[in-house]
Amino acid sequence: MRVAGQATLHAPIERVWQALNDPAVLVRTIPGCQQLEATGPDAYAMTVSAGVASIKGTYAGTVQLAELQQPTSFVMRAAGAGAPGTVSADVTVRLIEQEGRTLLDYQAEAVVGGMIGGVGQRMLAGVAKKLAGEFFDGVNQVLTGVAAVAELPAAEPVPGAPQVFTAPPQPERRVAGEPVSFILGAVFGALAALAGVLVGARTARRS
Amino acid sequence: MTDELHPITLRVNGIPHQVNVPARRLLSDCLRHDLGLTGTHVGCEHGVCGACTVLVGGVPMRSCLLLAVSMDGEQLTTVEGLAAADGTLSPVQQAFAECHALQCGFCTPGFLTTITAALVEQPDPSRDQAREIVGGNLCRCTGYQNIVEAVLRAAELMKDEA
């Protein structure tokens, strides 16, 4: 499945770059992200609890940032697995400075497997796009200071030990109007969302 | 986690059954494996094929889309309950045999229950109505031609009986 889109972010390219490559931001902005653990240079293990309505799943995944061309482009390779199925995605992100703002262009190639892959085809693209869209609103909020990241309690780096970033305890999250999410979130979220949307797809018509 | 059991009573084909089921037990599995009424068949377990259709209070429903625990106290009719007490085939059963409306017979119980209920509402269906009556059940063998014939034939037989 291919998902592609664009968004304008209200900050200079360097700040956008930092935000998108800062695990402290990622862990805060990926919907349902419970933990993000640095496992190597630009490599993370993460746990995401995401979904739509009653269809939620917890997914263990890995994220690798590659081909970093600061500040203009990078590729993110994400893979995860949970009870409802598996997902993997390569997301290519390009940034273009436009008088103080940044135009972001993303192209995601995602594969959804397991039960969801078999019954969920109908709305995958729509859900992923939607979550990605929500992400950009969120990032803009971060960049414009509406949602501050500063007070985020990132664990103190322990020499030799992997750096672990834990999301602050949050109130009951509704998927609708989810404040922030990232394409990564879109990918994992889409997986769980799919489950519901896709299967729900047929079934909803008869509830 | 361990399944908590819920005591329920189902009146199936006029006979009351008391059984303890976990909340997740599908009615189709309860009928087939807890009560041994294997005439109700499971073709897809997502409500599309109709093979598992049973009558709940006389109304056709997919037993794979119902939880047994939610059926406590209901009156159910399965294919085993269609023939007369003396074993005489019901008009719909007889019509299926007469019209060669079944081949492998796996989807047949769902058709029989569905048609039996529909002919109570519509004792004299047109050909188009007959097609509508069976419109929610899948059959892979017959191409439906003879099933539609059987609906019309069953209506005739019921008139003769009356």
Next chain:
Amino acid sequence: MKPSAVSYSRPGSVDEALALLTEHGSGAKVLAGGQSLVPLLSMRLAAPERLVDINSLAELGYVRVAADGVRVGALARHAAVLADRPAAERQPLLAAALRWVAHPAIRNRGTSVGSIVHADPAAELPAVLSVLGGTVTAASTAGRRTVPALELFAGPLETTLRPDELAVEAFFPALPAQTGVAFAEVARRHGDYALCGVAALVRLDDDLRIVQARVGYLSVAGTPRVLELTGPIAGRSYDAELAEAGRLAATELDPEPDIHATAEYRRQLAQVLTARTLQSAARSAAGVAAGVPA
């Protein structure tokens, strides 16, 4: 395909149900018709901790028809709503759309309110509720609130209801005078979810000329879409060609592809069905105005 283990409660009253929802929050899932939920459970795509089975709440099984419209309780099955003649006369779009919902065996158990709050973008009733400007009543231990359709649907399978809220009623307003409706959809097989579905509403003036044309869509976005298409066809006679409205709709909509239909084909269906349903809605409105049954 068998469900995961789950706890189960069967409240005997609405208050008891609301208390359970408050107690269990997002871990609980309401079981009404279950025609959407049970397959999700069997495929283990949904695994709630507790099911709150409201099938004992007979007081929610009503279909009430009043001058201002039709009120459908949370436990009213599609089949009961479809069979209710007064309801069909007060709000013809309801029956027109319900005929397209899956197959009878599903309609015999599935509930109309359940279908609405399940919020599937391919479902008929959310689009109907939206185009009619209907509402849903949500109850919780904190009280009741009325949610307009356009504020209810947040995304595919998402509503703005809280986990502790139970949708107890849907309200479908009656049609104004000289107003007609029509529903049509294209599905791959009869009874499948639509590749595109359209619910049209047309109001005429005393000279049987179009003064309002509003259309609700399913399967063209993550939520029901409602378009005001009066512009290009305002003042047209009830029996005029309405192709421009279809073309306008096609430019307004941005459907997604799936394995059954490309986005372009969906847009084509929306354009064609828009023109077709607006025409029959207009004729129906004229028929109503002239006292002829639509």
Next chain:
Amino acid sequence: MTTRLIGEPVQRVEDPRLVRGDGRYLDDLGSDAVEVAVLRSPHAHAKILDIDVTGALDVDGLLAIYTYDDLTGPLADPLPLLIPHPALTHGRTQYALARDEVNYVGEAIALVVAENRYLAEDAVERIVVSYEPLPAVVGVAAARDAANLVHDDVPGNVAANLVQQVGDAAAAIAAAPHRLSLDLSVERSASMPLEGRGVLARWDADAGRLRLWTSTQTATGVRAAVSVKLGIDIEQVEVITPDVGGGFGVKIVHPWPEEVLVPMAARALGRPVKFTEDRREHFVSAAHERGQLQHVEVGFDDDGRVLGLSFRFWHDHGAYIPYGLIVPIITSTQALGPYKIPNYRVEFDSLYTNTVIVTPYRGAGRPQGVFAMERTMDAIAAELGLDRAEVRARNFIQPAEMPYDQGLIFQDGRPLVYDSGDYPASLDKLKRLVDWDSWTSYQAAARAEGRRVGLGIACYVEGTGVGPYEGGHVRVDTTGRIEVATGLTSQGQGHQTAFAQIVADELGVPLSDITVVTGDTRRFPYAVGTFASRAAVMSGSAIALAARATKAKALRLAAEALEADPADLEIVDGMVRVAGVPGAELSLGTVAVLANPLRYAFDEASKAATQFAVGDPDAPPVAEDDEPGLEGRDYYSPARSTFASGMHAVLVETDPETAEIRILRYCVVHDCGTLINPMIVQGQVHGGVAQGVGGALYERMAYDEAGQLQNASFMDFLMPYVSEVPDSIEIDHLETPSPLNPLGIKGAGEAGVIPSAAVFASAISDAEGFSITAMPISPSELFHLRLQHVQQHHEGEPS
């Protein structure tokens, strides 16, 4: 006088049981059995790095978890390659449980046994497998390009390349006054019986004996395979086929992993064990068919006679090739249909892909071959501006030319020689049935009203009743009841009725006295299976021969008892009597008593056969080279297949705006030789046509580039409901008896589905004015083809 039953629409003896819900399908058995669930690969192509079962071990009711490492002896080897072929140079089959690599989504990795299926699925959910994903090869084109390999040791993903030819096609095409080339494609579909696969095993530790029930099309095949795989003497293995909820080809594959793993677990655990496949599993772990890319080059003369035809195609056989080359060989040979192609060359590659295995589905490669040939016939007619039926007629093999040798080798390794058939007569019947000659004016009138209507036609020849053999056993018991057994299995074809009709006629007994048992190795251990429309031809013939042997013995014994000449005896309604001598008669039951001289009596009948009651004291009670009992056993093993044929026409209307495709009429002319039961044959045609409609307009396997099957449910795999099939399927029969078997029977089981893709492509092309080259076709696809066509049209216009 007993009325002849062969040819009568006798009501099925199966039905009273089935309509009561008294059928016994696999999952209706073994109420005391524990159940399995299978962990299946979510990846189309991956290395298995680790399988961690610890999380599953504390699941309530868990009995066992098996992975490849638990398999021993022959079970640890790959599953058998059932049908080897010299051209199959790179045959690969899967392990019962994946060893270190998975090659399609759905491949079995671990088997979990628990007290019930719910608990087994709980455990499967808790097993953690780590994979290293590998690039997936999906679709014929990707397999052919071979940018990636399914199996490292199979270059080009090619399992086999096979060429057959008669004459010199290339030269004939080059020299022909007219030449055309076509590129065609057919997508995957599947048998999709309403009942999935299933197997139940009981191990008798005291007797060291295995009893296996399986939803199969070949009980004897499963028995042999299980005996070898589990190392149990075949005499200690019983395989019983219960009622089977449809097969359509997929259940001929054996042994499925579960068919060897379930008995393995039953033996290990000392408990009866059952596997019941669910629908999602059936989509991803059973079998599919149909997917091919095709290229046709044809040369023809001014009259549309084909001078040379070259047919190249690429066949997608999935991740493994257990069933060999049967499907593509059938495509390559049966493409010839009813036509005389003087110079023919066919070449195919059978290619690996990272998708579910491909094995025969009703039609078994014929729909693809017929599609290639019939699209070619339409193309020739269009090129020359000739009538489509006329072009076909000019290329027909004539009745006088039968038997006709096509000069190729068929799927059974024997010459492709048509035994009989009358194609011109069939075409005349079809043209009358569909009113072919008034079509042009009908279409013109419809177009004037802005309607798009099209008429399609397609012809086929179907090799049916392939060998090697089947057998039949007929036994008369002392009450006069007739017990009939044959080894092949039934999946709803009404064998118990059709075979009883044969025995009733051959033996002269009432149908109600006959019981037929199929697919039970305890009753008849020698058999091949039910496929290739062969049951009526093979077992029907064998049973007829067995009944004749039984009758001969009955007449001989009765002649002695009645002191009459056997030639003067007849059997009517179960009574053996001297023709024209009232009173001189014995019941078959009595003859059965006489056939079995006894020392001990246990009922009235046996008393009459004891040593002081009957027999010549000076002769041995059982004569030399005779046997006790009134029974006959015989086998039928033909030199080659018999060839049924048919022609279909369909009338469609396409919506100019929504591109929806409606069927207005569907007409069939069908020739399967002697009809045993016309009602049953008609039902087979109805069912085949409906599957054909599904295959042409609705059903496909929608794999994405990564090898994920995106429509693995009845929500998105669009099997037709009644609303999608024609209101009426109009059928006319022609009966050209086969000279190859005692009853003149040809097979009928697959006929209805064979020409569907071709006939719908023909009709839609006729309605739209451009040629349809890929099937199936959806409204969305037709919509885009229209846009393309309009575009090309405009580009083509001189500006």
